[in-house]
Amino acid sequence: MHKVLGRVRLIGILGLLVVFATLAASCGRGDDFPDRDIEWYVGFSAGGGFDTASRFIAEEMSTDLGGTVVVRNLEGGGGRRAAQEINKVDPDGYAISIMNMPNQILAEKLDPQGVDFNQLSWLGRAVIQTYGLYTAANSKFDTPADVVALGDDVRFCLSGLAGHSFLVASVTTEVMNIAWHPVTGYKGAETQAGLLRGDCELALGPMAGSTLTAVQGPDFKALWIYEDERFAPLPDVPTVTELGFPELGGGKFANNGLVAAPPGVPDDILKKLVDSFDKALQNPDVVANINKKGMAVKRLTAAETDDVVKGMDSIVVEYLELVRAKSKSQ
């Protein structure tokens, strides 16, 4: 009997030890975090807009968290390699990633690779780039009304038939009732060369970096931006809402650099990351450095970011068939 009681006591003590150890480990997890480097995945090449913004924010977060946030470029598939990596790593808070939204949602819907963006633990928004439509300065379109009133077939210089600009072109022309067709294979500066040569009449892109510089110069002009309010660097350019198409506004087509951790990161660790990320974006030096790269900082809370992602997801779903149909017709 004593033996049995002794065993029960021993098992009880061991059980309690296990419970205490687990509790201690889980309590200590948040307190000790981070006790090693945090990796910040960037799915794009070094030197680009999202990469540079990530480095400015990561440096500030390193100071705040008392550890090192290391930027790691996992280039490939237009950001999909980094998205897949963040989706599968351990949810311990030691890996976060910046995503190009809604571009990556569209890519995932068109060719599913198992990443559910609604399940990721969102930290907030790092940067935003206002999207706009532009043309060559000597183009036959002088005002947005010229494009809207056009009965003719208009050509858009686009990167391809699956990217964000193709989605925006498909939706815009559908809403504005414009006959159009894409001319593909134009990346970055090639688009501007295409506009000047007359390969196409219109192009879409984020009003940042070299595109913003171009439309502020004498060779190109922006016709509208996809916002409700005017964009400070282009004060004379109207918004789609002003033009009578509020359904295209609200910044839903803006290029967003949203930052996420894997699904299921413990709340206390996620809170530390979110607070540190938000604090970094409140540093005027960080904001000034990001602005210098032609991007804006418009902070979002984690919950707001979650809502923004869900909103983007529903827009992409709404227009997915239109994009597929237009893509197939080419």
Added chain:
Amino acid sequence: MLAGFLNMGDPAIIGAILLGTTLGVVFGVIPGLGSVIAMTLIMPFTFGWDPLVAMYVFAGIIGTASTGGAVPAILLNTPGTIANVCTTFDGFPMTQKGEGGRALGIAATASGLGTLFSIIVLAALLPVAKLLILWFTPPDFFWMVILGLIAVTFASRQNMIKGLAAGGVGILIALIGFSSVFGVRRYTLGSEYLWDGIEIVPLVIGFFALSELIVYTSRGGTIAPSTVKLGGFKEILRGGLEVFRYKAILLRGSIIGTVIGAVPGAGGAVANFLSYSTAKQASKTPELFGTGYAGGVVASESANDAKDGGILLPTLTFGIPGNGEMVILMAAFILHGIQPGRDLLVNRLDIVWAIILGVIAAQVLTTFVILGAGAWLAKISLVPVKYIAPFVAVLSFIGVYAVRSNIWDVALAVFAALVGFFMRRAGFPLITLVIGFVLGHLAEEKFTQSLQISQGDYSIFFTRPVSILLLIAIFSMLGWTAYKSIRMATGDKKVEA
């Protein structure tokens, strides 16, 4: 311009040129790296510097990276940058014959002259640059690529069937990956790695550098016969002066480099291949190409450095960055509050001249450094391969991994090395495979783009003046080759009779 020259006496600017030149050469020499990475790394440090000083650093890197890349291409069959691939075709065979110093002399001089040519063209054409850039449209580009691909067909005259097969495989490899034109994935076998297609850096380093290592380590000894006399500085100087014997190749390479450089999206690698293949096609002795022929090195190095002037044209005049280097330069402009385009040309001519003079100064400096150090560098060819091989392998793997931090790129380089090794043994030319790979996807993209512009009307390919000129060149090339083949066959019959 005078102010620009006077500025070059400023110690800060001398320091900037030296810094840019050193970075350009070091990043050019290490396989797989290059000017883009060098410029990306230095850019944040230039924040707060005088913009003029910063521009001299960037100009130094732009002017020297591909010249630095010629050194391992010639001595180790490992192109330092992708724009040096064709330099390996004749440069390395020269090293094998103990003529590495001479090849370095040729490369350094051809690079210097190519850069000077393109920078002079840049300075002369700045006022009318806009017209020239708009002149070259997608159908013209398509015919230019076809011209290069046809030249590939004849690039392996001794074994045209194997050459054609390798070129075809190169084109097929170029099709792997996501096609932005059609919005579909092709031949990716469900692999995320293949989404972006086959990366050129591991492919080229595997084919040329690593497969050569397999050959050498299995054979042992040294790259050049240990009994050969390297010849020292005299030999290098002879190589430098020898460039002037290939005036037509030099001029053609410089023109191709400048023109291709000015077309956004093309770049040094395309210029390099087109110059080499057209030089071979136009030569009276095409069989010498690929055997250690000095003209081959001239064609390659003049074109890849002449692209520097061409590529600056759209960047400075329109603010249109034609390649990765120029994207970083544009970012540097923005960082330093400089507006490219009309504002730059009217209000900040000091910056324009800083870049022009910086590229020239850095190129001249690099040319003299290579000419001076060439004799010492060429001694690598007499070092036993067992010591060189691990060094080259490690350097190659670091370079391959550094481009995208992807370990699968290293695996691809190893796979390419094995394929390259067996292709060599079976007599399939690797050159035509790589040319097919580089030009294949461009041909597809420009063909589709042209038809999208014309909404399916094929006449777009035959109505533009540049297209017609290129078509004439293509038919002349085909006609001349057919004529030579018939004459050769007739001559053979006469001999038999």
